[in-house]
Amino acid sequence: MRIGITSPVVTALPGACSPWERTATVADLVAVATAADRLGFDHLTCSEHVAVPVAVAEQRGGTYWDPLATLSHLAAHTTRIRLATQVLVLGYHHPLALAKRYGTLDLLSGGRLVLGLGVGSLEEEFDLLGAAYDERGAVADDALPALRAALGGPRPSYDGPRFPFGGVVVEPHAVQARVPFWIGGHTARSLRRAREHGDGWIPFGLGHDRLRAMLDGTDLPDGFEVVLGAGRPVDPIGEPDRTRRALDRTVAAGATVVNVHVAATSATHYADQLSALAALAGLTPTPTTPTAPEDA
Structure with a gap:
């Protein structure tokens, strides 16, 4: 089983953010990340919102760290x-800008980037940024192949209706031969877009029965990743049986990767919860390098 962490601290969704996260430090976030890395978890996430109107933030939250x-x-x-963006809004960026910025991150991280990408849903934010909300689907359909072309090497070219380019150098560029694209959404169109342009799908707002029906009705390519959330925060120390059932239900719904929110009261407690969750799911920790004995 592959399990990713919906990173704490970096977003503050009403009703989902634990009290400790509101006063957490960068060191707390790093402690969670290093524990997840050591224990064998698949990925960490970071979402994107640039400027959320105050009225909307009451429902969606207003804290979104820059991914x-x-x-x-x-x-x-x-x-x-x-390291997964979950998700970047395609309409807010030119594909070449994404390729330069996140291609550099892929280089710096040694090829660990996953680009979660979506069309976006917050009209007010589109308006604030001067992006075309009503055209967001068409923009995404051209931005995705343009971004794929832009990430492919130092002299990319693409001939599309909205983002044509050529005769340019984009260096540094991604070191992965194919950076995984996970496409977010909740519609049949988002799943088709994921099949056509991506390597995985991150659905949201859908029940497991509906997800299973959509996946069963779709011919997915080999290696295609379906990244599903496990529902409410898991408590592997306090509720190991319920946690195991939540993981199993998510896999039964079609997940190849399970995303989890983890219940915790502090960064230390969060790391302890990750250790219990890793043992419960049978994850393989990263081997530690033995320390050479000191000279006598």
Whole structure:
């Protein structure tokens, strides 16, 4: 079983954010990231919102750490765990800008980048940023192949209706031969977009029965990743049986990777919960390098 962490601290969703996260430090976040890295978890996440209107923040939250800065910092403190944007809004960026910024992160992290990408849903934010909300689907359909082309090497080219480019150098660029794209959404169109342009799908707001039906009706390519949330925060120390059932239900719904929120009262408690969860799920910790004995 592969399990990713919906990173604490970096977002503050009403009703989902634990009290300790509101006063947590960067050191607390790093402690969680290094524990997840050491214990064999698949990935850490960071979402994107630039400027959330106050009225909307009451429902969606207003705290969203910048994913590029955040994941770059965590890359410097980890060695194995993947770093996933969940998700970047395609309409807010030119594909070449994403390729330069996140291609550099892929280089710095040793090829651990996963680009979670979506069309976006917050109209007010589109308006604030001067992006075309009504055209966001068409923009995404051209931005995805353009981004794939832009990440592929130092002299990319692409001939599309909205983002054509050529005769340019983008260096540094991603070191992975194919950076995984996880496409977010909750519609059949988002799943089709994931199949056509991506390597995985991150659905949200769908029940497990609906998810299973959508997946069963779709021919997915080999290696395609379905990243599903396990529901309410898991408590592997206090409720190991319920935690195991939540993981098993998520896999039964079609997950190849399970995303979890972890219940905790502090960064230390969070790391302890991760240790219990790793043991429960049979994750393989990163081997430690033995320390050479000191000379007598």
